[in-house]
Amino acid sequence: MEQVRNDFVALYGSEPEGVWAAPGRVNLIGEHTDYNDGFVMPFALPHTTVAAVSRRTDGRLRLHSADIEGGVVELDAAALEPGTDHDWTAYPAGVVWALREAGHPVTGADVHLASTVPSGAGLSSSAALEVVIALALNDLYELGIPGWKLARLCQRAENVYVGAPTGIMDQTASACCEAGHALFLDTRDLSQKQIPFDLAAEGMRLLVVDTRVKHAHSDGEYGKRRAGCEKGAALLGVDALRDVAHDELDAELERLGELGGDEEVRRLVRHVVTEDHRVERVVALLEAGRTREIGPVLTEGHASLRDDFRISCPELDTVVDAALAAGALGARMTGGGFGGSAIVLAEAADVETITKAVQEAFAAASFTAPRVFEAVPAPGARRLG
CATH class of the missing domain: 3.30.230.10 (Ribosomal Protein S5; domain 2)
Known part of the structure; x- marks a missing residue:
């Protein structure tokens, strides 16, 4: 200061x-x-x-x-x-x-x-x-x-x-x-x-891996995703995709196709509805003291962002794949996508091994070396x- x-x-x-x-x-x-x-x-x-x-x-x-x-x-x-x-x-x-x-x-x-x-x-x-x-x-x-x-x-x-x-x-x-x-x-x-989130007290850490791949929200791809979500909501007759019930998703996606929603719009809708559900699942797990169980939910989120929303990149996928292979509890990209950072949930004892695995995977792929640091809620x- x-x-x-x-x-x-x-x-x-x-x-x-x-x-x-x-x-x-x-x-x-x-x-x-x-x-x-x-x-x-x-x-x-x-x-x-x-x-x-x-x-x-x-x-x-x-x-x-x-x-x-x-x-x-x-x-x-x-x-x-x-x-x-x-x-x-x-x-x-x-x-x-x-x-x-x-x-x-x-x-x-x-x-x-x-x-x-x-x-x-x-x-x-x-x-x-x-x-x-x-x-x-x-x-x-x-x-x-x-x-x-x-x-x-x-x-x-x-x-x-x-x-x-x-x-x-x-x-x-x-x-x-x-x-x-x-x-x-x-x-x-x-x-x-x-929601209390003290990983250190439970023997865990959350790593942030900055891929050093730059992104810009004002670029067109972010806006295209938002416009696609708004189109999906309009076709389904709801104010926002928040209003599509998770347990009715399959039926709503089928109806969306009948209403003229193309495959891209259906993928965007699927991601948003399932992601909202993942947030609710993580909250429930944390409140129940089952913190380690959020790991697979984070990994599910990455797959949805990669395959449905299509905003990942090779560097982000490399972080997730290398971290999981080295024993991480879960991993996913975070932020707007097209670069930026990923997060990795890990046992404290595994942090050094996971960090080294990610760094070696980046070197093997000839990517710029990532920046890795621990995230503590501030x-x-x-x-x-």
């Missing part, structure tokens, strides 16, 4: 009014269900985006990042418009735009950022950036917006200002998660339940000082 504060002083010539942090996240289960009004189960990572911020009264928004080359970027808060910024600054500027559009009197800010959330790794670096800005401005301008509403505003910034059709999970996870817990979130009504967004 002190480094960020000192850098702010060097940039802007005065002390910041405060320093805030917002975490990245790992999604334990529930992929591509959030924009289908479904269930998700993320938890916050120790990796955070930290922001030193002060208010301005002249309408100027000055942005700087320690992680990106270039100087301070200066913008006019009143002139912010969706689609006009295609750089990293679109994320913090989008939050200011969303707050102002919602009627909140944000008159500018000086901002310096530094992040330890890996970018493009499927760990929600963009949501961490949005949420830390939203929380800082919420506090400084005394707006009184609760965390779940800040998440909504951040989602609007990403959807409308940045142009990425993401759901609500990432921002809510960053804003609302608690240390030592996974967040069971109903994305339809935003009801939340904190606190959500907060003020540091």
Whole structure:
């Protein structure tokens, strides 16, 4: 925190009014269900985006990042418009735009950022950036917006200002998660339940394997999947795929074909409905103290994302296959897909063996060496000082 504060002083010539942090996240289960009004189960990572911020009264928004080359970027808060910024600054500027559009009197800010959330790794670096800005401005301008509403505003910034059709999970996870817990979130009504998730106490670990294959949500493939899900819901006459009952899935898929849904739409529907069910199964297992039994459910989720949603890649499949062959309890890709990260549930005693097996499998396939680290459920967004 002190480094960020000192850098702010060097940039802007005065002390910041405060320093805030917002975490990245790992999604334990529930992929591509959030924009289908479904269930998700993320938890916050120790990796955070930290922001030193002060208010301005002249309408100027000055942005700087320690992680990106270039100087301070200066913008006019009143002139912010969706689609006009295609750089990293679109994320913090989008939050200011969303707050102002919602009627909140944000008159500018000086901002310096530094992040330890890996970018493009499927760990929600963009949501961490949005949420830390939203929380800082919420506090400084005394707006009184609760965390779940800040998440909504951040989602609007990403959807409308940045142009990425993401759901609500990432921002809510960053804003609302608690240390030592996974967040069971109903994305339809935003009801939340904190589920205890202390693997170390049970002799297990959850590894994150960053494949270093970059992805971008604003690229077309993500949007195509979302449009296909919406088409499936429209053909079935439901508000969202959340409303398709799991025990009626086979009959609904047959009906979908009769209504003109092609094979691709049927695959997307099958994934979302079964994934919602997997989230419910994981919650039930964790609440019953049967944590090891979630492993096969995670692996089922990967197969569905690979075969039905078709958003995996050779590197992600290699992580899952190598980890399972080396004794992992379960493994799957996490995040939006087309690269990014996978998670591996393992006995603590097997972590070294599994990590080595994944690294050797990547080397044998001539892939870039992956980054492997342990994921421990951390606190959500907060003020540091």
